[in-house]
Amino acid sequence: MSNAFTDRLRGHGPLSDDDVRLLTAACHSIRGHRAGHHLIREGDRPDPVFVMLEGWAARYKILPDGGRQIMAFMLPGDFCDIHIAVLEAMDHSIVTLTKAKVASLPRQQMEALVEARPAITRAFWWSQLVDQGVLRAWIVSMGRRKAQERVAHLMCELYIRMHNIGLATDNQCEMPLTQVVLADAVGLTPVHVNRVLQALRQAEVMDLRSGSLTILDPAKLARIAGFDANYLHRRLKRAA
Amino acid sequence: MSNAFTDRLRGHGPLSDDDVRLLTAACHSIRGHRAGHHLIREGDRPDPVFVMLEGWAARYKILPDGGRQIMAFMLPGDFCDIHIAVLEAMDHSIVTLTKAKVASLPRQQMEALVEARPAITRAFWWSQLVDQGVLRAWIVSMGRRKAQERVAHLMCELYIRMHNIGLATDNQCEMPLTQVVLADAVGLTPVHVNRVLQALRQAEVMDLRSGSLTILDPAKLARIAGFDANYLHRRLKRAA
DNA sequence: CGAGGTGTTGAAATATCTCAAGCGCCGTGG
DNA sequence: CCACGGCGCTTGAGATATTTCAACACCTCG
Numbered sequence: 001m002s003n004a005f006t007d008r009l010r011g012h013g014p015l016s017d018d019d020v021r022l023l024t025a026a027c028h029s030i031r032g033h034r035a036g037h038h039l040i041r042e043g044d045r046p047d048p049v050f051v052m053l054e055g056w057a058a059r060y061k062i063l064p065d066g067g068r069q070i071m072a073f074m075l076p077g078d079f080c081d082i083h084i085a086v087l088e089a090m091d092h093s094i095v096t097l098t099k100a101k102v103a104s105l106p107r108q109q110m111e112a113l114v115e116a117r118p119a120i121t122r123a124f125w126w127s128q129l130v131d132q133g134v135l136r137a138w139i140v141s142m143g144r145r146k147a148q149e150r151v152a153h154l155m156c157e158l159y160i161r162m163h164n165i166g167l168a169t170d171n172q173c174e175m176p177l178t179q180v181v182l183a184d185a186v187g188l189t190p191v192h193v194n195r196v197l198q199a200l201r202q203a204e205v206m207d208l209r210s211g212s213l214t215i216l217d218p219a220k221l222a223r224i225a226g227f228d229a230n231y232l233h234r235r236l237k238r239a240a
Numbered sequence: 241m242s243n244a245f246t247d248r249l250r251g252h253g254p255l256s257d258d259d260v261r262l263l264t265a266a267c268h269s270i271r272g273h274r275a276g277h278h279l280i281r282e283g284d285r286p287d288p289v290f291v292m293l294e295g296w297a298a299r300y301k302i303l304p305d306g307g308r309q310i311m312a313f314m315l316p317g318d319f320c321d322i323h324i325a326v327l328e329a330m331d332h333s334i335v336t337l338t339k340a341k342v343a344s345l346p347r348q349q350m351e352a353l354v355e356a357r358p359a360i361t362r363a364f365w366w367s368q369l370v371d372q373g374v375l376r377a378w379i380v381s382m383g384r385r386k387a388q389e390r391v392a393h394l395m396c397e398l399y400i401r402m403h404n405i406g407l408a409t410d411n412q413c414e415m416p417l418t419q420v421v422l423a424d425a426v427g428l429t430p431v432h433v434n435r436v437l438q439a440l441r442q443a444e445v446m447d448l449r450s451g452s453l454t455i456l457d458p459a460k461l462a463r464i465a466g467f468d469a470n471y472l473h474r475r476l477k478r479a480a
Numbered sequence: 481c482g483a484g485g486t487g488t489t490g491a492a493a494t495a496t497c498t499c500a501a502g503c504g505c506c507g508t509g510g
Numbered sequence: 511c512c513a514c515g516g517c518g519c520t521t522g523a524g525a526t527a528t529t530t531c532a533a534c535a536c537c538t539c540g
Binding site: 059061063064065067068069071072081082084087089091092115118121125128129131132133135136138139140142143144145184185186187226228230231 | 301303312376378384426427
Binding site for chain 2: 527528529
């Protein structure tokens, strides 16, 4: 009677058993997808809200010149904006990056939950808050950090997020990102990302390779990244 | 019985007279500030929610190396995240950029409104949605657009937002940004921003000067920027 | 009158991109 | 089982966008 989704929301504040039951029930349609499957495409009329139960996905936009910019990574427990259903057309797309299991909640059911269950609404707001914090951190990175710092910062973010959902062991976790995906996220060129990764490896700071990240020197990594975790404010940790 | 704030929210969906009355009443403490006044500083414990009634403000973060990155501009009718009150400490600051009039709503009153008034909650969600759209657009800009396109895009965004709140006439509006503020927003150097502005001026695309923006060739500007307004989904326009 | 913020200009330095090529791996199809 | 093609990673060298540093003019404000 729980999954990555309810666990995550519970991290944002107490939910009654009833709340959890309603939420799990709402995730009725659960489907498996392979890497590269589009959950939504730009231009689609959005209806259901997607919730990642397993695997990774990315939210991205394609520019007129064909370039791609990734705006967010979605990990297990994350979900697409609840209110997105109000729009007529998506202005971006979402793809799975790995094999994934995703639930979809019909819009109406979502809204019903929000209207009826204050605790759930509150949990959603929290989640929103964290998401916005992440978006802002990305803006700071892209605006003022140089290549090395940028990828270091992203690795910090993703490691912490993985850690928060119990998917990281000591200084190591899965990180199923190819160098071009990484490049599209940090706003660099794949070849430059490659060189940056090599530099970080040779400096014995971190090692990203074949789908997994190893942090060799956490303090140094955080210093390079200028990383300050508290924008990810994880209630979970504190409540535990 | 209305102000920039209620007008804005009304743009996101119908509000009853009662809703509007409650909202205006909630803006009890209204104060004037001069340019450069901090509404919140990083590290502060946030309590009230601020609403811009007149003037501009910017949300920014200072990096370890002393650099500043602006993450958002706040125009009349905008407000800081409602839920921000849940945090223990602000992870960024907000300053006024011009003389400004701002209302502050106590946290509790805010939450009471949200619990009691579904229409108001809905309006807040909309507002959130738009804000997130803007954040994402900034990420795309900083990640994949070059200097000229970036400032062109920002000018498009700000012009449209000013237009939406009735503060722009034909292809012209107030734009009280110094070149260094602009630079801190788009992630460039002030001197480079200067050159970009000159280029856009000489190309007769737009002219930003002494606090006001003139769009000389809207089509060209939008083309350079790769601008697509629909992420700002303004209900106002449609409803009108 | 002086000080500081703002806009402007020039020239050299540098981070990042572009283009181009090669290598290893893996899954597919013959 | 092998050959092939495609993808992901790596490397090099030259091109380019943007930064840095430094200086100056202008204006406002005290």
